[in-house]
Amino acid sequence: MAAKKRVAIRDHSAEANLFARRTFITFIGVLVLSLILFSNVYDLEVNSYQKYQTRSNSNRIKLLPVAPNRGLIYDRNGVLLADNKPVYSLEVIPEQVDDIKASLKELSQLLDISQEKQNKLLKALKSKRRFKPIELHSRLSDQQVSLFSVNQHKFPGFFIDARLKRYYPFADLTTHSLGYVARINRRDSIKLEEQGIADNYAATRNIGKLGLERYYQDILHGTIGHQEVEINNQGRVIRTLDFTPPVPGKDLTLTLDIELQMIAKRALSGKRGAVVAIDPRDGGVLAMYSNPSFDGNLFVHGISSKKYKKLLDPKSNKPLLNRTVQGYPPASTIKPLLALTGLNEGIITPETEIYDPGFYQLPGIETKRRDWKKWGHGKVNLTKSLEQSCNVYYYDLAYKLGITRISKMMEKFGFGELTGIDIHEESRAIMPSVEWKRGRYNQNWYTGETLSVGIGQSFWTVTPLQLSQAISILVNKGEIKVPHLLKATTEVVTDTANNNQQTTIVTDYQVDEKPPIVLKDKNNWDIVLDGLHNTVQKVGATGYSAFKGSKYDAAGKTGSAQTANLAQDEKYDATKVQENKRDNAMFIAFAPYESPEIVVAVAIENVAKGGGGANAAPVARQIMDQYFGDREIISQDKNKHPLHDNVYHQDISQSANKNSGNQ
Amino acid sequence: MRSTGHDQQKQRTLWQRMHIDLPLLAGILVLMTLGLFVVYSAGGQESAMLIRHAKRVGVALFVMFIVAQIPPLSYRKWAVPVFVLGLLLLTAVLLFGHVGKGAQRWLDLGFTKFQPSEIMKLVVPIMIAWYVSQYDLPTKISKIIIAFILVLLPTLLIARQPDLGTSLLIASSGIFVIFLAGASWKLIGTCAALASAFAPILWMFLMKPYQKQRVLTFLNPEQDPLGSGYHIIQSKIAIGSGGIQGKGWLQGTQSQLEFLPERHTDFIFAVFSEEFGLVGVGLLLTVYLAIVMRGLWIAVNAQHAFTKLLAGSLTLTFFVYVFVNIGMVSGLLPVVGVPLPLVSYGGTSMVTLMAGFGMLMAISTHRRFHA
Known part of the structure; x- marks a missing residue:
């Protein structure tokens, strides 16, 4: 057989030696390359450890600002004039929604959201920061909250945010002195930036625009808190690592009766x-x-142009004045x-x-x-x-x-x-x-x-x-x-060193x-x-x-x-x-x-x-x-004041109508 | 040597009768076990994925066992027809292939999808080893040229798919045979010079835009940290933040919080180093080196030129997997799709690799009866 013959004349030991030499050379190569791999990983994990650990942490750890609760305002006898009430708003992170227009349409049908609000949102979409939620509806009714909660799985990216919003129980009775808070606008932001206190407002949405709410904005606002959270690559919060609670604003007691x-x-x-x-x-x-x-409450949630026009109407006798x-x-x-x-x-x-x-x-x-x-x-x-x-x-x-x-x-x-x-x-x-x-x-x-x-x-x-x-x-x-x-400011100081004991400090107005x-x-x-x-x-x-x-x-x-x-x-x-x-x-x-x-x-x-x-x-x-x-008007319990109750439970829009009807 | 062989022959163990090379199997099992742990961590601790991976591991071990039973010299009979069939299938893939992830790699046979390039990973070294071993070593230049052409044909067909990773592995499997067969250093030097001259041509005319992008990204990943550089940056962060000891199994934040892409497949090494640190990496490399050493030992001790060359090529190609994968994940090499052998999730390549190990075992255990 030809093959056998050829094998016979081959120098097997020479071939084996050649092969062994070559194998040895490749093995040296393998060792060198392995060493390169290892030293590269060594460089990453030992020499650059600090750098990459920092980057790994900044990947996963985000500092979320937590807004402080605004200070309350009382009259001279302790009747509450400016309250913070929980309000449910519907928000959306557009990046997490596949088809924002379709979702919006479906959701608007479900919750009966006006075309005006939808258009406003679509407009807001164009000028926003990535992965920042924007507000679709600022005040959901209890019914809307439950309707949405049941259907939430159908609307990824949409969620309900509960926050405290200002409420003036006496409505128009106190507006000219108390003023009101409203959404921080571009001009406010610039001003906060100039004053160097923009950081303190990172989580704050409303700011005093008129009256005492404006004059004592700094005192009422408080100090921002921070929540350190771990997030995943979608920006979803996985767990809370640390929490620095915000310091609520000081309460004001007025000389007003x-x-x-x-x-x-x-x-x-x-x-x-x-x-x-x-x-x-x-x-x-x-x-x-x-x-x-x-009614200052109208401005807290953003007044509709129709209602604002009505306030400007000469027939309304200049209520803003x-x-x-x-x-x-x-x-x-x-x-x-x-x-x-x-x-x-x-x-x-x-x-x-x-x-x-x-x-x-x-x-x-x-x-x-x-x-x-x-x-x-x-x-x-x-x-x-x-x-x-x-x-x-x-x-x-x-x-x-x-x-x-x-x-x-x-x-x-x-x-x-x-x-x-x-x-x-x-x-x-x-x-x-x-x-x-x-x-x-x-x-x-x-x-x-x-x-x-x-x-x-x-x-x-x-x-x-x-x-x-x-x-x-x-x-x-x-x-x-x-x-x-x-008349006085009231502040509750929490002593973290002493078992979180809280002391109330009342400072009289000088x-x-x-x-x-x-x-x-x-x-x-x-x-x-x-x-x-x-x-x-x-x-x-x-x-x-x-x-x-x-x-x-x-x-x-x-x-x-x-x-x-x-x-x-x-x-x-x-x-x-x-x-x-x-x-x-x-x-x-x-x-x-x-x-x-x-x-x-x-x-x-x-x-x-x-x-x-x-x-x-x-x-x-x-x-x-x-x-x-x-x-x-005499009552011992200021919170169950006859007139107080009357005004307190009135629907905000009704009281506005009644007010203009009086004229 | 002969006397040792004689002793072994005398006391043929159960393992040898089953054609299992125990040291090799031990190394493989260590890697597969590590793989199961890391896949479980990288896959978001999802047991369904772990079970799928375990099944594939089982299938791969079975394939290895079957292949190990075939006498290695009998491969030679099949070398030419299977090689030709492989080339035809690769051509068919280019013409009628199934498109997946932007590349045509799969051939739909109706009952199953089939990736001819995987078969070629084994067929090419067999073919070249068969061709070269017919002639005296060191191989003559004319034979080397033919051997080169035989390597180049499947490499280019696969590169056209495009599948840079596989074509790289196939090219190296052939080239290792040529090198081990004793190609002269002068020729190797000339080829290296030609290759570097060829690189600009490759860049200008042959590389697809996405391949060029990978190279550019490799050169400067921070240029586009959220886009093309994202993979490699996140991968380096994962490895670097592991430190010496690692963050611990299931504790890697880069992988658990999904900052790391492709974490259970090509980038599984980053998950491993994040969770097990430099210590783990050292151990892993040691196991890989041990397997390579055993493979080369089998090659050196093989009794026929064909089996020597085949065993050497299979072993070295295995190392190429390791080097390219770890190199790309840790930022030494551009990103090409090569899994971490025996650890990464993904069935096809593991089955091919284990078939290769089956051949190594066959070479190691069948030699006595062919001398």
């Missing part, structure tokens, strides 16, 4: 106007209500302060008398300025000038004082300035002066305008808050306590004081205060009828302002001309006369007939009656 707010709302019902009540002893604001108001910090001509309510200025400057004494024939003429000028009483008040001294609100007396006084002395003194009482109250919406209003007019209109000051200033008209506007503050300064005989809504007004003669304070006392207590005086029979000793001053000036910022509306031309009713009061505890300022726009005495004074009377214990 919700019962006085209720009285104010009732007293102003059907009117446009504002009430401010201050405790002159410490500047605490007892009541601050502007009518009509609106906070009339407590809006300028009104003060009219005769500032006469006591002008009298005080006259006394201090030595232009008048309590005995100084003028003769009022029913009009006033500047020397050498034909034009007559009429008193409100056609036939005049006859002989008028200071007390009578206040009791009867005699215009001629003050034309004369203003003429003699001149605008500069008036505005200098009035600025000390805070007119034309911010009072410094703890909300940002305050207006300075206008304290006219020669410089002001030049700056504003580039015109000279006319003496005739000084006369108008003498009766609280012309350019002069004051906010009800400024007015109440000025009267507080008056009753405090020059001491200035900056008005404020905050009242701010400004340098007092010092008169040349201290007795002048009493002279003017006595005049105001007579105005309310003397039979036939302008404030008498409103406080007849009250159980406390009140003092006050009426005012009726022509509204020509107010019309500046209002559009001409033919159907409303008649009403807009009507006078504004003003009133200021304080009680008890000997040691005042409450100062009230009332402004009511365009009253049908009568002045401040007939329209505004009764509002102040009701507030004071309530304050001094003729309480119509």
Whole structure:
């Protein structure tokens, strides 16, 4: 056989040796390559261990921010004004949904979600961070929550998120002072970034936009917590590794008395106007209500454009406007302060008398300025000038004082300035002066305008808050306590070192004081205060009828302002001309006369007939009656307050409707 | 040597009568056992997957046992017809093959799907060993050229599928035969020079975009960490974070939390090193080396040129599996689809490998009766 023959001549041992050599060489190669593999793994697992361990951890460990609970807000008696209620929102992580449009359509049918919301979501899809959930529905009803929960398996990527959202149980009653929170928008984010506190807001969705919620945002917000979780490659949380709890925001206790707010709302019902009540002893604001108001809850969940349009509708009487910090001509309510200025400057004494024939003429000028009483008040001294609100007396006084002395003194009482109250919406209003007019209109000051200033008209506007503050300064005989809504903050401190023991720390608000007004003669304070006392207590005086029979000793001053000036910022509306031309009713009061505890300022726009005495004074009377214990609303358990319950259980939209229906 | 053989012949054990090489089997069983543990961990501790893997292990062991019973020199009779049939099947795959994972590798026979390239992993070394062993060693240059062509045909057909990993394994199985048969160093040097000259041509004209991408990714995986570089970065993180001791069985976060892709198949080495650390890797490499050493020992002691060459080639190809897989998973080599032999989940390649080990055992145990 050929093969056998060939094998025979082959040198087997040489071939075996060759093969063995080659095998040995390959084995050396195998050893070298194995060593390379091993040293490479050694490099990874020993030399670069730290680096890869860090990367492995950053793969799997995520720090999830946990939002702190917002501080609650209580009235001075512990009635809850701003609550946090659990709200269920429907969210979606679009990356986890195969066909977002189809899922959305199906889900919307199941839960009855409006087309508007669907479109909003689709729009939001375009500008979002990867794997960040976006909100489809902000407030699911209990029924929607259960419907979704049953069908959740059909909608991967969609989930329900429960979180606390602000709720204002008294709705429109507190909005102008409390304000509201709403979704953090781009501008808020930029601001937080600039302040360097954006990290603290990583999990926070809402921020104070108005009122106290805005002013005390930092205190109410608290400090963010963190949850360290392990996640898989889908970003799904597998387990929690560590948890640093957030520190809740501090609770606020206000100086406001919700019962006085209720009285104010009732007293102003059907009117446009504002009430401010201050405790002159410490500047605490007892009541601050502007009518009509609106429900801040609407903004917490994002107001619909339809509802927002309704708030802007002229027929709704500008509910968004906070009339407590809006300028009104003060009219005769500032006469006591002008009298005080006259006394201090030595232009008048309590005995100084003028003769009022029913009009006033500047020397050498034909034009007559009429008193409100056609036939005049006859002989008028200071007390009578206040009791009867005699215009001629003050034309004369203003003429003699001149605008500069008036505005200098009035600025000390805070007119034309911010009072410094703890909300940002305050207006300075206008304290006219020669410089002001030049700056504003580039015109000279006319003496005739000084006369108008003498009766609280012309350019002069004051906010009800400024007015109440000025009267507080008056009753405090020059001491200035900056008005404020905050009474105390409450904070619960958890001592982690000591078995998580919790201690409640209450910090009282430190009242701010400004340098007092010092008169040349201290007795002048009493002279003017006595005049105001007579105005309310003397039979036939302008404030008498409103406080007849009250159980406390009140003092006050009426005012009726022509509204020509107010019309500046209002559009001409033919159907409303008649009403807009009507006078504004003003009133200021304080009680008890000997040691005042409450100062009230009332402004009511365009009253049908009568002045401040007939329209505004009764509002102040009701507030004071309530304050001094003729309480119509009395309850021991503040949480089961009769009116409180009433408002608390109202549907939010209903209360808004009711509010506008009142107008 | 002869006397030792004589002693062995005298005391033929039960294992030898069953044509089982015990040291080889021991190494294989150690790897398979490790494989079962790692597949269970990498597969998300899913028992169904573990059972499927165990079944395949059983089938593979059975195939090895059957193959071991066939006298190795009888392969020579089948070498040519099976090789030709293999080439025809590879051509058929290219023409009518079933597309899976972007490549045509499967031939649908109606009752089963069949991957001809797997068969070629065994047929090519048999064919080349048969061809080369007919002539005197060292092989003459003209025969070497023919042998080269015989290697190149199936390699290119498989590379066209495209299946870079398998074509690489098949090419090396043939080339090992040529090398072991004593190709001159001058020729080897020339070929190496030609190959490096050929590389740019390969890059420009023959490589598919996805293959080029793999090479680019290999050169700089951080360039596209979430895209093409993701596999290799996550794999290196898994290995590196294992440290010396490893995170412990079932404790590997990269694999358990699914950051690591292909974790129970091609990237199972990353799972292993993450959970068992450098210590585990050292042990694993030692077992692989032991198997290679035993395989080469069998080759050196084989009594016929054909069986020597075949045994050497099978053993070295086995090592190529190990080197390419670990090399790519730990970032030394570009990613090509090569499993970690006897550990990775996946039936076909394990059955082929075990058939190869069956041949090694046959060579080791049948030699007495052919001398």
